[in-house]
Amino acid sequence: MSLRDNVHQLVNEHMKMGPDGKAHMVPALLDELREAVTPGHAGQAGGSDGGPPIPINPNAVDLLAKIENGAKGDYWEMLGVAWPGTLVDLLLQLPSGAPNAEWEAYLEHVLLDWIDEIVALLWPVKPRRKLFGKTCPACGLSLHGDERAVCLTLGCWDSTGELARIGEWDIRCEGCEAAWSGDQVAWLLRALDTPKPEMALVS
Numbered sequence: 001m002s003l004r005d006n007v008h009q010l011v012n013e014h015m016k017m018g019p020d021g022k023a024h025m026v027p028a029l030l031d032e033l034r035e036a037v038t039p040g041h042a043g044q045a046g047g048s049d050g051g052p053p054i055p056i057n058p059n060a061v062d063l064l065a066k067i068e069n070g071a072k073g074d075y076w077e078m079l080g081v082a083w084p085g086t087l088v089d090l091l092l093q094l095p096s097g098a099p100n101a102e103w104e105a106y107l108e109h110v111l112l113d114w115i116d117e118i119v120a121l122l123w124p125v126k127p128r129r130k131l132f133g134k135t136c137p138a139c140g141l142s143l144h145g146d147e148r149a150v151c152l153t154l155g156c157w158d159s160t161g162e163l164a165r166i167g168e169w170d171i172r173c174e175g176c177e178a179a180w181s182g183d184q185v186a187w188l189l190r191a192l193d194t195p196k197p198e199m200a201l202v203s
């Protein structure tokens with residue numbers, strides 16, 4: 001990754017690996033973030049009655065303001081003049097506008113943080129399922145650590161937040177770090193007295 005790559009992801013359509021393992025063209029991250037702060041944008045195609053208004057995401061409003069203020073603040077620090085134009089134009093000229101390698105490295109890091117924050121906000125990762133009351137066959141515990149956290153957790157969501165096929169699930173012990181995947185998952189769920197995989201999802 002470079003400063004130029006980070007700018008590209010924020011302001012341009014770019015290639016991204018999808019859940020199917022293939023690269024797809026996806027919109028600019030700043031466009032996706034703006035969509036989350038535009039009221040009533042999604043889901044109203046063709047309907048004049050519109051349905052209930054779609055609430056805007058207040059966290060997206062805050063993040064967009066933080067990025068805009070951060071970029072303009074850094075520009076001021078860097079060159080001692082205020083940026084007069086748009087956020088996108090500011091970002092586009094950063095790779096050639098940074099006065100030295102230190103600034104370039106700093107900005108690369110700042111932009112990467114923004115990318116991570118946008119991704120975490122728009123596509124939150126669903127937490128792993130805790131398998132309460134089940135004993136890890138590797139370490140023999142069902143709870144671990146001072147906080148008595150549940151040992152066995154089940155990963156069953158794909159990268160888009162949908163339920164994955166059971167062949168793609170995995171089970172991990174948060175205590176001893178033993179892990180099971182593929183066909184082992186169905187076998188282990190049976191051994192844990194959870195004969196039907198879907199039962200692991202309701203407890």
Ligand SMILES: [Zn+2]
Pocket residue numbers: 136137138139140141151173174175176177178
């Ligand atoms: Zn264990």
